[in-house]
Amino acid sequence: MVTVLLITIPLFFGVVSFFIRDDFMRRGVIVACSGAHLALTCFAWGKQDFGLLGGWFVFDDVSFVFLIITSVLFLGASLYGVQYLSNESGHFKDENKKHKIFSNEAVFSGCFLLFLSTMTTVIASQHLALLWVGVEATTLASAPLIYFHRTKRSLEATWKYLLICSVGIAVALLGIFFLAVANNNQSEMLLAKVIENAWQINIPWLKAAFLLLFVGYGTKMGLAPFHTWLPDAHSEAPSVVSALLSGALLNCAFLGILRGYQICIAAGLQSYCQEIFIVFGLLSILFAAVFILGQTDYKRMLAYSSIEHMGIITLGIGLGGGAVFGAMANMLGHSLTKAGLFFVAGNIFSYFKTKKISDIQGIAAGEMCRSGVLWMVGFLLITGMPPSVIFFGKFIILKEALLQGRYGVTVCFLITLAVVFIGMTRIFISMVQGVSAEKKSKSDLRQANAFWRTLTPVVFFVLAIGIGVFFPVWLTRALEAAAKGLGWF
Amino acid sequence: MEMPIDFVIVTVLLMNLMMLSSSRIRTCIQIAAVQGILVGFMPVIIDIHSILPGIIIISFFSIILKGMIFPGLLFRALREANIRKEVEPLGGYPLSLLMGVLMFALSFWLTSRLEYAQPLISYLAAPVSFATFFTGALIIVSRMKAITQVIGYLVLENGIFLFGAVFLGAQSFLVELAILLDIFVAVFVMGIAIFHISREFDHIDTHKLSELKDLITKK
Numbered sequence: 001m002v003t004v005l006l007i008t009i010p011l012f013f014g015v016v017s018f019f020i021r022d023d024f025m026r027r028g029v030i031v032a033c034s035g036a037h038l039a040l041t042c043f044a045w046g047k048q049d050f051g052l053l054g055g056w057f058v059f060d061d062v063s064f065v066f067l068i069i070t071s072v073l074f075l076g077a078s079l080y081g082v083q084y085l086s087n088e089s090g091h092f093k094d095e096n097k098k099h100k101i102f103s104n105e106a107v108f109s110g111c112f113l114l115f116l117s118t119m120t121t122v123i124a125s126q127h128l129a130l131l132w133v134g135v136e137a138t139t140l141a142s143a144p145l146i147y148f149h150r151t152k153r154s155l156e157a158t159w160k161y162l163l164i165c166s167v168g169i170a171v172a173l174l175g176i177f178f179l180a181v182a183n184n185n186q187s188e189m190l191l192a193k194v195i196e197n198a199w200q201i202n203i204p205w206l207k208a209a210f211l212l213l214f215v216g217y218g219t220k221m222g223l224a225p226f227h228t229w230l231p232d233a234h235s236e237a238p239s240v241v242s243a244l245l246s247g248a249l250l251n252c253a254f255l256g257i258l259r260g261y262q263i264c265i266a267a268g269l270q271s272y273c274q275e276i277f278i279v280f281g282l283l284s285i286l287f288a289a290v291f292i293l294g295q296t297d298y299k300r301m302l303a304y305s306s307i308e309h310m311g312i313i314t315l316g317i318g319l320g321g322g323a324v325f326g327a328m329a330n331m332l333g334h335s336l337t338k339a340g341l342f343f344v345a346g347n348i349f350s351y352f353k354t355k356k357i358s359d360i361q362g363i364a365a366g367e368m369c370r371s372g373v374l375w376m377v378g379f380l381l382i383t384g385m386p387p388s389v390i391f392f393g394k395f396i397i398l399k400e401a402l403l404q405g406r407y408g409v410t411v412c413f414l415i416t417l418a419v420v421f422i423g424m425t426r427i428f429i430s431m432v433q434g435v436s437a438e439k440k441s442k443s444d445l446r447q448a449n450a451f452w453r454t455l456t457p458v459v460f461f462v463l464a465i466g467i468g469v470f471f472p473v474w475l476t477r478a479l480e481a482a483a484k485g486l487g488w489f
Numbered sequence: 490m491e492m493p494i495d496f497v498i499v500t501v502l503l504m505n506l507m508m509l510s511s512s513r514i515r516t517c518i519q520i521a522a523v524q525g526i527l528v529g530f531m532p533v534i535i536d537i538h539s540i541l542p543g544i545i546i547i548s549f550f551s552i553i554l555k556g557m558i559f560p561g562l563l564f565r566a567l568r569e570a571n572i573r574k575e576v577e578p579l580g581g582y583p584l585s586l587l588m589g590v591l592m593f594a595l596s597f598w599l600t601s602r603l604e605y606a607q608p609l610i611s612y613l614a615a616p617v618s619f620a621t622f623f624t625g626a627l628i629i630v631s632r633m634k635a636i637t638q639v640i641g642y643l644v645l646e647n648g649i650f651l652f653g654a655v656f657l658g659a660q661s662f663l664v665e666l667a668i669l670l671d672i673f674v675a676v677f678v679m680g681i682a683i684f685h686i687s688r689e690f691d692h693i694d695t696h697k698l699s700e701l702k703d704l705i706t707k708k
Contacts, residue, residue: 133667140674143682152689156698159682163638166675167629170645173668174622177653189664204603232701291703300703 014113061481157236172216178209198266220253224287234303239346247335277318284311323400330393340460366436389468525555531654570687621648
């Protein structure tokens with residue numbers, strides 16, 4: 001029942017908030033919904049819930065970690081977003097009245113909640129075709145969010161996102177059909193049933209199906225070389241949306257691949273899949289490293305860093321063994337830290353009004369010192385400095401690679417990580433240090449330093465450090481349970 | 490092997506080639522619509538002896554959607570965007586056609602490598618559905634306009650649906666309805682995006698949408 005509520009509450013209020021005229025009330029609905037979502041998630045913790053519709057929507061051990069991340073991120077984003085919307089609303093005042101059915105902000109709020117609902121659908125789906133439906137729906141719900149600023153650039157990003165992801169996900173649909181053929185059309189496409197019958201599955205068809213699923217959902221997840229939509233969408237979307245795309249959506253797409261992987265493990269194809277994971281994982285880190293080095297736009301830089309982390313997570317899953325746990329820890333750390341960094345990037349953009357790295361200097365020295373410090377802390381956390389949970393994750397992955405004697409993989413991994421670190425250091429240091437040349441208006445400063453817009457990244461960074469230092473038992477159990485479902489024994 | 494099934498499948502294949510060679514966007518939309526209707530009939534034709542109500546509903550919805558609603562949406566976008574009605578392929582029509590034929594050969598080769606557990610309804614089904622899929626991808630890549638990219642997406646979906654109809658038979662029909670709903674919303678949202686693109690840019694040529702780039706590709 002909880003599962004159904006988790007999906008339907010944001011769905012219902014998402015549709016409703018299209019029609020709410022009052023800004024204040026609409027913003028309240030967003031926060032209340034996201035809060036209720038997190039509360040229900042905590043309530044569902046550790047309980048066996050059989051859901052409705054014959055077990056089509058249930059959270060299992062693997063997906064629960066994804067649910068926690070998504071839920072926490074949405075609450076943070078809603079708090080940040082509400083303040084962001086009240087700051088931005090001035091820009092759209094005159095446009096609101098003109099022959100438009102829904103105001104820009106109403107579309108944003110509605111799609112925000114629909115995005116939460118569709119994402120929860122993806123996480124809860126035990127039926128592989130429904131999971132596909134959910135992933136496609138996340139694309140459609142988030143496209144209007146990317147187009148929030150109504151500029152030419154954001155329109156271009158939205159179009160690329162819509163088209164590339166829709167075609168990519170169509171490939172995944174073909175993969176699901178292949179899987180059904182491999183399964184001899186015997187049962188419905190329920191994950192548990194497919195895994196149960198995996199011993200008699202047709203291996204060549206399953207291999208082809210996994211490849212198609214990997215390419216399809218990999219496009220959405222931003223694995224190189226299918227990542228082309230990602231930097232555009234992340235840089236042109238409002239920062240709240242970028243945080244959600246990067247921290248929650250990419251993980252959800254990865255869950256689609258992991259579902260295919262679970263079936264392959266049951267059918268004895270684990271090593272076949274692992275090679276694919278390792279190759280594309282390393283390739284993604286390499287692509288990110290190359291593009292971060294010469295980057296001129298700080299939001300694009302963050303986007304490429306997301307590609308890097310998706311590569312690390314994929315690599316960790318591919319190495320198997322203890323690295324699966326490391327990948328899960330890395331995913332948790334990346335979602336929290338990257339969302340926080342995008343929030344800070346939003347504050348920096350509100351003040352400086354530019355995304356060019358070369359135009360920004362001395363954030364830490366001037367009026368924006370809070371954001372400057374946060375920007376630097378976020379940088380240290382995302383590159384995996386010791387107190388961060390990302391350090392923990394990367395370290396375990398590295399250890400596993402060495403234990404398995406994969407020295408080539410280890411060397412590639414370390415070199416590309418070093419390149420990413422150097423590239424990001426140059427960018428962050430040049431932005432933070434120096435003297436800020438010009439004074440901006442008071443209202444810009446007030447927006448950029450607003451309470452919730454500073455507090456949410458602080459909370460996320462504290463969580464990322466706190467988990468890295470203490471690693472609470474309940475969380476370890478949840479991650480272990482997820483890792484066990486993915487071939488960690 | 491039954492005659493009507495093969496007849497429909499070959500028609501679908503010929504429509505791919507027609508699509509690649511036709512120069513008017515209007516014609517392309519019509520071809521995609523007719524192809525969609527044919528594919529929509531497939532589930533009924535295959536199980537002609539034992540038709541379940543679920544199959545009829547699915548067929549009905551997909552024919553309505555692909556034969557009426559999608560072309561309607563696209564024609565509306567075409568009218569409102571007020572654009573030149575030519576397709577403008579990269580590399581010209583002969584090259585497109587040649588690629589189309591090559592893709593059909595490739596699909597034959599690809600599908601010949603897969604083994605089937607059950608006897609097939611038609612030996613042409615798998616290669617043609619692959620060829621349709623590839624044709625859709627080719628249209629998306631090689632045509633210049635946003636609206637032709639949507640047409641390509643529809644053709645690609647037709648290919649996937651042909652595969653699904655022939656190889657899967659009746660799955661749970663709620664799920665298939667959900668998939669159709671998703672594709673409907675996708676095309677709807679793309680239609681809105683085309684309208685915005687034509688308003689913002691005064692054209693819908695996607696190769697001119699190139700403001701977002703990285704340093705390395707720029708120089």
